[in-house]
Amino acid sequence: xxxxxxNQEWLYDLVAGGTLQDDAIADLRELxxxxxxxxxxxxxxxxxxxxxxxxxQRAEDCAQDALIxxxxxxxxxxxxxxFTTWAYKFAINVAxxxxxQERWKGISLDAxxxxxxxxxxxxxxxxTSEEPTPERSALQTEVQRVLQEVIQRELTDKQRQVxxxxxxxxxxxxxxxxxxxxxxxxxxxxxxxxxxxxxMGLEQHGFDVGETLSLxxxxx
Amino acid sequence: MQKNRFERWLENIQNTQDEExxxxxxxxxxxxxxxxxxxxxxAAVRLPQLKxxxxxxxxxxxxxxxxxxLQELENRGELPLLDDFQDLIP
Numbered sequence: 001x002x003x004x005x006x007n008q009e010w011l012y013d014l015v016a017g018g019t020l021q022d023d024a025i026a027d028l029r030e031l032x033x034x035x036x037x038x039x040x041x042x043x044x045x046x047x048x049x050x051x052x053x054x055x056x057q058r059a060e061d062c063a064q065d066a067l068i069x070x071x072x073x074x075x076x077x078x079x080x081x082x083f084t085t086w087a088y089k090f091a092i093n094v095a096x097x098x099x100x101q102e103r104w105k106g107i108s109l110d111a112x113x114x115x116x117x118x119x120x121x122x123x124x125x126x127x128t129s130e131e132p133t134p135e136r137s138a139l140q141t142e143v144q145r146v147l148q149e150v151i152q153r154e155l156t157d158k159q160r161q162v163x164x165x166x167x168x169x170x171x172x173x174x175x176x177x178x179x180x181x182x183x184x185x186x187x188x189x190x191x192x193x194x195x196x197x198x199x200m201g202l203e204q205h206g207f208d209v210g211e212t213l214s215l216x217x218x219x220x
Numbered sequence: 221m222q223k224n225r226f227e228r229w230l231e232n233i234q235n236t237q238d239e240e241x242x243x244x245x246x247x248x249x250x251x252x253x254x255x256x257x258x259x260x261x262x263a264a265v266r267l268p269q270l271k272x273x274x275x276x277x278x279x280x281x282x283x284x285x286x287x288x289x290l291q292e293l294e295n296r297g298e299l300p301l302l303d304d305f306q307d308l309i310p
Contacts, residue, residue: 034299039286041300041308052309059305081251085291089251092286096279124226166278167229173243173279184243188277195236195276202233209234216227 002027010083014074028070031084033063035091039099046103062098066091100172109179112169114151114160120168121148125216139215143207150201151194159194162187232276246273246280254288258295 003023005013013024036059040047047055069090077086114120121144132140151160162180165171176187202209223231249270257263264271274281293299300308 030302034302034305035290037302037305037309038290038293038300041305042286044309052306055309056305076248078252081255082291084294085255085287086251088290089247089283089287092283092290093247096283096286121226124229125224170225173277184279188240188243192236192240192276195233196238199233199236209230213227213230213234216224216230 002030007079007083011074011077014071025067028087029063029067032066032070032087032091033059035088036062036066036095039092039095043099046099050102058098059095062091062094065094069094097174100174101178104172104175109165109171109175112165112171114164114168124168136215143202143212143215146201146205146207147198150198154197154201155194159190162190163194166191235272235275237272240276241269241273243277243280246270246277250280250284250287254284254291257288258291
Protein backbone atom coordinates (compact mmCIF):
# COMPACT_ATOMS: atom_id res chain seq x y z
CA UNK A 1 0.00 0.00 0.00
CA UNK A 2 1.43 3.36 -0.99
CA UNK A 3 1.67 6.17 1.55
CA UNK A 4 -0.51 9.24 0.92
CA UNK A 5 1.58 12.40 0.54
CA UNK A 6 0.91 16.06 -0.14
CA ASN A 7 2.57 17.65 -3.16
CA GLN A 8 5.20 19.20 -0.90
CA GLU A 9 5.90 15.87 0.75
CA TRP A 10 6.36 14.16 -2.61
CA LEU A 11 8.81 16.82 -3.76
CA TYR A 12 10.74 16.66 -0.49
CA ASP A 13 10.77 12.90 -0.05
CA LEU A 14 11.77 12.08 -3.64
CA VAL A 15 15.10 13.85 -3.24
CA ALA A 16 15.58 13.51 0.54
CA GLY A 17 18.11 10.70 0.42
CA GLY A 18 18.10 7.65 2.67
CA THR A 19 15.04 5.55 3.40
CA LEU A 20 12.67 8.50 3.02
CA GLN A 21 13.71 8.79 -0.62
CA ASP A 22 13.79 5.03 -1.18
CA ASP A 23 10.25 4.67 0.15
CA ALA A 24 8.96 7.60 -1.93
CA ILE A 25 10.54 6.22 -5.10
CA ALA A 26 9.11 2.76 -4.42
CA ASP A 27 5.65 4.25 -3.86
CA LEU A 28 5.88 6.40 -6.99
CA ARG A 29 7.03 3.42 -9.03
CA GLU A 30 4.05 1.40 -7.85
CA LEU A 31 1.64 4.20 -8.76
CA UNK A 32 3.21 4.53 -12.21
CA UNK A 33 2.99 0.77 -12.70
CA UNK A 34 -0.71 0.86 -11.82
CA UNK A 35 -1.21 3.70 -14.30
CA UNK A 36 0.57 1.77 -17.08
CA UNK A 37 -1.39 -1.40 -16.28
CA UNK A 38 -4.61 0.61 -16.28
CA UNK A 39 -3.82 1.95 -19.76
CA UNK A 40 -2.94 -1.55 -20.98
CA UNK A 41 -6.13 -3.00 -19.51
CA UNK A 42 -8.13 -0.51 -21.62
CA UNK A 43 -6.24 -1.40 -24.79
CA UNK A 44 -5.84 -5.17 -24.57
CA UNK A 45 -6.94 -5.63 -28.19
CA UNK A 46 -3.77 -3.91 -29.35
CA UNK A 47 -1.67 -6.67 -27.82
CA UNK A 48 -3.25 -9.18 -30.19
CA UNK A 49 -3.18 -12.20 -27.93
CA UNK A 50 0.17 -11.53 -26.23
CA UNK A 51 0.56 -13.54 -23.03
CA UNK A 52 -0.40 -11.76 -19.78
CA UNK A 53 3.07 -12.25 -18.35
CA UNK A 54 4.54 -10.39 -21.31
CA UNK A 55 2.01 -7.57 -20.90
CA UNK A 56 2.81 -7.23 -17.18
CA GLN A 57 6.52 -7.16 -18.04
CA ARG A 58 5.91 -4.39 -20.60
CA ALA A 59 4.08 -2.45 -17.89
CA GLU A 60 7.06 -2.88 -15.54
CA ASP A 61 9.33 -1.48 -18.27
CA CYS A 62 6.96 1.45 -18.84
CA ALA A 63 6.84 2.20 -15.11
CA GLN A 64 10.63 2.24 -14.96
CA ASP A 65 10.89 4.56 -17.99
CA ALA A 66 8.17 6.81 -16.56
CA LEU A 67 9.91 6.92 -13.18
CA ILE A 68 13.10 8.14 -14.82
CA UNK A 69 11.12 10.75 -16.79
CA UNK A 70 9.34 11.99 -13.65
CA UNK A 71 12.60 12.27 -11.69
CA UNK A 72 14.20 14.15 -14.59
CA UNK A 73 11.29 16.60 -14.75
CA UNK A 74 10.64 17.22 -11.04
CA UNK A 75 11.69 20.86 -11.45
CA UNK A 76 8.95 21.30 -14.08
CA UNK A 77 6.12 20.45 -11.67
CA UNK A 78 4.21 23.72 -11.26
CA UNK A 79 1.90 22.58 -8.49
CA UNK A 80 -1.27 23.31 -10.48
CA UNK A 81 -2.49 19.74 -10.02
CA UNK A 82 -1.97 16.89 -7.60
CA PHE A 83 1.55 15.54 -7.91
CA THR A 84 0.23 12.08 -8.71
CA THR A 85 -1.98 13.42 -11.56
CA TRP A 86 1.08 15.12 -12.98
CA ALA A 87 3.19 11.96 -12.60
CA TYR A 88 0.57 9.60 -14.07
CA LYS A 89 0.71 11.37 -17.41
CA PHE A 90 4.32 10.23 -17.89
CA ALA A 91 3.31 6.59 -17.34
CA ILE A 92 0.30 6.92 -19.65
CA ASN A 93 2.45 8.53 -22.33
CA VAL A 94 5.05 5.75 -22.24
CA ALA A 95 2.34 3.08 -22.13
CA UNK A 96 0.49 4.59 -25.11
CA UNK A 97 3.64 4.60 -27.25
CA UNK A 98 4.28 0.96 -26.28
CA UNK A 99 0.72 -0.10 -27.11
CA UNK A 100 0.67 1.63 -30.49
CA GLN A 101 4.04 0.12 -31.35
CA GLU A 102 2.71 -3.34 -30.47
CA ARG A 103 -0.42 -2.83 -32.59
CA TRP A 104 1.47 -1.61 -35.66
CA LYS A 105 4.53 -3.84 -35.54
CA GLY A 106 5.26 -5.47 -38.85
CA ILE A 107 3.12 -3.02 -40.85
CA SER A 108 4.99 -1.00 -43.45
CA LEU A 109 3.73 2.59 -43.63
CA ASP A 110 5.50 3.09 -46.96
CA ALA A 111 2.93 0.83 -48.62
CA UNK A 112 0.05 3.13 -47.60
CA UNK A 113 -0.55 5.63 -50.38
CA UNK A 114 -3.11 8.14 -51.62
CA UNK A 115 -3.31 6.58 -55.09
CA UNK A 116 -6.89 5.42 -54.51
CA UNK A 117 -8.07 8.78 -53.23
CA UNK A 118 -11.74 8.29 -54.07
CA UNK A 119 -11.92 4.86 -52.46
CA UNK A 120 -10.27 6.25 -49.37
CA UNK A 121 -12.98 8.91 -49.06
CA UNK A 122 -15.63 6.24 -49.47
CA UNK A 123 -14.04 4.12 -46.76
CA UNK A 124 -14.12 7.10 -44.42
CA UNK A 125 -17.79 7.63 -45.12
CA UNK A 126 -18.79 4.13 -44.09
CA UNK A 127 -21.43 4.33 -41.39
CA THR A 128 -23.55 6.86 -43.25
CA SER A 129 -26.98 5.31 -43.08
CA GLU A 130 -28.84 7.75 -45.33
CA GLU A 131 -28.79 7.61 -49.11
CA PRO A 132 -28.15 11.24 -50.19
CA THR A 133 -30.44 13.00 -52.66
CA PRO A 134 -28.91 13.39 -56.16
CA GLU A 135 -28.26 17.09 -55.51
CA ARG A 136 -26.61 16.42 -52.19
CA SER A 137 -24.61 13.59 -53.68
CA ALA A 138 -23.30 15.89 -56.44
CA LEU A 139 -22.20 18.47 -53.87
CA GLN A 140 -20.51 15.79 -51.78
CA THR A 141 -18.60 14.62 -54.83
CA GLU A 142 -17.54 18.20 -55.55
CA VAL A 143 -16.28 18.70 -51.98
CA GLN A 144 -14.27 15.50 -52.22
CA ARG A 145 -12.86 16.60 -55.58
CA VAL A 146 -11.68 19.90 -54.04
CA LEU A 147 -10.14 18.13 -51.05
CA GLN A 148 -8.43 15.64 -53.34
CA GLU A 149 -7.06 18.47 -55.48
CA VAL A 150 -5.69 20.34 -52.46
CA ILE A 151 -4.10 17.15 -51.13
CA GLN A 152 -2.45 16.40 -54.46
CA ARG A 153 -1.45 19.92 -55.51
CA GLU A 154 -1.19 22.18 -52.47
CA LEU A 155 0.32 20.01 -49.78
CA THR A 156 4.03 19.39 -49.53
CA ASP A 157 5.14 15.77 -49.88
CA LYS A 158 5.66 15.52 -46.12
CA GLN A 159 2.27 17.08 -45.30
CA ARG A 160 0.54 14.74 -47.76
CA GLN A 161 2.33 11.70 -46.42
CA VAL A 162 1.46 12.43 -42.79
CA UNK A 163 -2.14 13.34 -43.62
CA UNK A 164 -2.69 10.20 -45.68
CA UNK A 165 -1.25 7.94 -42.99
CA UNK A 166 -3.10 9.51 -40.10
CA UNK A 167 -6.42 10.54 -41.61
CA UNK A 168 -7.05 7.88 -44.23
CA UNK A 169 -5.26 4.88 -42.71
CA UNK A 170 -5.65 5.85 -39.03
CA UNK A 171 -1.97 5.35 -38.28
CA UNK A 172 -1.35 6.59 -34.72
CA UNK A 173 0.69 9.76 -34.34
CA UNK A 174 3.43 8.00 -32.39
CA UNK A 175 3.90 5.41 -35.13
CA UNK A 176 4.33 8.22 -37.67
CA UNK A 177 6.81 9.85 -35.30
CA UNK A 178 8.73 6.59 -35.00
CA UNK A 179 8.71 5.95 -38.74
CA UNK A 180 9.91 9.46 -39.60
CA UNK A 181 12.35 9.54 -36.66
CA UNK A 182 10.69 12.81 -35.72
CA UNK A 183 8.77 14.06 -32.69
CA UNK A 184 5.11 14.71 -31.87
CA UNK A 185 5.36 18.49 -32.20
CA UNK A 186 6.83 18.32 -35.71
CA UNK A 187 4.30 15.77 -36.97
CA UNK A 188 1.38 17.65 -35.40
CA UNK A 189 2.60 20.84 -37.11
CA UNK A 190 2.65 19.08 -40.50
CA UNK A 191 -0.92 17.95 -39.97
CA UNK A 192 -1.98 21.38 -38.73
CA UNK A 193 -0.52 23.08 -41.80
CA UNK A 194 -2.27 20.53 -44.02
CA UNK A 195 -5.62 21.26 -42.32
CA UNK A 196 -5.13 24.99 -42.81
CA UNK A 197 -4.55 24.48 -46.53
CA UNK A 198 -7.60 22.23 -46.83
CA UNK A 199 -9.77 24.76 -44.99
CA MET A 200 -8.49 27.54 -47.25
CA GLY A 201 -8.97 25.38 -50.35
CA LEU A 202 -12.62 24.73 -49.54
CA GLU A 203 -13.23 28.41 -48.84
CA GLN A 204 -11.55 29.44 -52.10
CA HIS A 205 -13.90 27.12 -53.98
CA GLY A 206 -16.88 28.76 -52.33
CA PHE A 207 -17.51 26.11 -49.69
CA ASP A 208 -18.05 27.45 -46.22
CA VAL A 209 -16.65 24.62 -44.10
CA GLY A 210 -19.62 24.69 -41.74
CA GLU A 211 -22.06 24.33 -44.62
CA THR A 212 -19.85 21.65 -46.13
CA LEU A 213 -20.14 19.66 -42.95
CA SER A 214 -23.93 19.81 -43.09
CA LEU A 215 -23.76 18.25 -46.57
CA UNK A 216 -22.38 15.09 -45.03
CA UNK A 217 -24.36 14.97 -41.83
CA UNK A 218 -27.97 13.75 -41.58
CA UNK A 219 -30.35 15.69 -43.81
CA UNK A 220 -32.86 17.95 -42.03
CA MET B 221 -26.50 9.59 -34.78
CA GLN B 222 -22.81 8.73 -34.77
CA LYS B 223 -20.64 10.70 -37.18
CA ASN B 224 -18.55 8.82 -39.69
CA ARG B 225 -14.81 9.43 -39.98
CA PHE B 226 -15.22 11.77 -42.91
CA GLU B 227 -17.58 14.04 -40.98
CA ARG B 228 -15.25 14.08 -37.99
CA TRP B 229 -12.36 15.00 -40.29
CA LEU B 230 -14.37 17.83 -41.85
CA GLU B 231 -15.09 19.05 -38.33
CA ASN B 232 -11.37 19.04 -37.61
CA ILE B 233 -10.76 21.09 -40.76
CA GLN B 234 -13.55 23.49 -39.79
CA ASN B 235 -12.14 23.96 -36.28
CA THR B 236 -8.57 24.52 -37.46
CA GLN B 237 -7.07 27.68 -35.96
CA ASP B 238 -4.20 29.71 -37.37
CA GLU B 239 -2.32 29.16 -34.12
CA GLU B 240 -2.61 25.90 -32.21
CA UNK B 241 -0.64 24.72 -29.22
CA UNK B 242 1.87 21.89 -29.66
CA UNK B 243 1.71 18.40 -28.19
CA UNK B 244 4.40 19.39 -25.67
CA UNK B 245 2.34 22.35 -24.49
CA UNK B 246 -0.67 20.08 -24.22
CA UNK B 247 1.35 17.55 -22.21
CA UNK B 248 2.52 20.32 -19.86
CA UNK B 249 -1.03 21.48 -19.17
CA UNK B 250 -3.12 18.32 -19.30
CA UNK B 251 -2.86 17.40 -15.60
CA UNK B 252 -4.11 20.87 -14.66
CA UNK B 253 -6.88 20.57 -17.27
CA UNK B 254 -8.03 17.26 -15.74
CA UNK B 255 -8.05 18.68 -12.22
CA UNK B 256 -10.03 21.74 -13.32
CA UNK B 257 -12.51 19.47 -15.05
CA UNK B 258 -12.86 17.11 -12.08
CA UNK B 259 -13.38 20.07 -9.74
CA UNK B 260 -16.57 20.80 -11.70
CA UNK B 261 -15.28 23.89 -13.47
CA UNK B 262 -15.60 24.24 -17.24
CA ALA B 263 -12.05 23.39 -18.32
CA ALA B 264 -12.85 24.23 -21.95
CA VAL B 265 -13.60 27.82 -20.92
CA ARG B 266 -10.58 28.10 -18.63
CA LEU B 267 -8.17 26.43 -21.07
CA PRO B 268 -9.66 26.76 -24.58
CA GLN B 269 -6.41 26.18 -26.48
CA LEU B 270 -5.83 22.93 -24.68
CA LYS B 271 -9.40 21.86 -25.37
CA UNK B 272 -8.89 22.68 -29.06
CA UNK B 273 -5.68 20.65 -29.23
CA UNK B 274 -7.36 17.66 -27.57
CA UNK B 275 -10.07 17.77 -30.22
CA UNK B 276 -7.49 17.71 -33.01
CA UNK B 277 -4.82 15.33 -31.69
CA UNK B 278 -5.83 11.68 -31.17
CA UNK B 279 -2.65 10.79 -29.27
CA UNK B 280 -2.99 13.60 -26.72
CA UNK B 281 -6.72 12.91 -26.48
CA UNK B 282 -6.14 9.22 -25.66
CA UNK B 283 -3.71 10.22 -22.92
CA UNK B 284 -6.09 12.84 -21.56
CA UNK B 285 -9.03 10.42 -21.47
CA UNK B 286 -7.01 7.83 -19.58
CA UNK B 287 -5.63 10.43 -17.16
CA UNK B 288 -9.12 11.79 -16.55
CA UNK B 289 -10.58 8.35 -15.80
CA LEU B 290 -7.57 7.29 -13.72
CA GLN B 291 -7.74 10.44 -11.61
CA GLU B 292 -11.47 10.06 -11.16
CA LEU B 293 -10.91 6.51 -9.89
CA GLU B 294 -8.20 7.71 -7.51
CA ASN B 295 -10.42 10.50 -6.18
CA ARG B 296 -13.09 7.90 -5.42
CA GLY B 297 -10.51 5.60 -3.81
CA GLU B 298 -11.13 3.01 -6.53
CA LEU B 299 -7.80 2.97 -8.35
CA PRO B 300 -7.13 -0.76 -8.96
CA LEU B 301 -4.39 -2.28 -6.82
CA LEU B 302 -1.57 -4.28 -8.41
CA ASP B 303 -3.28 -7.57 -7.56
CA ASP B 304 -6.48 -6.41 -9.26
CA PHE B 305 -4.66 -6.29 -12.59
CA GLN B 306 -4.15 -10.06 -12.50
CA ASP B 307 -7.89 -10.23 -13.20
CA LEU B 308 -8.06 -7.18 -15.47
CA ILE B 309 -5.24 -8.52 -17.67
CA PRO B 310 -5.95 -12.27 -17.48
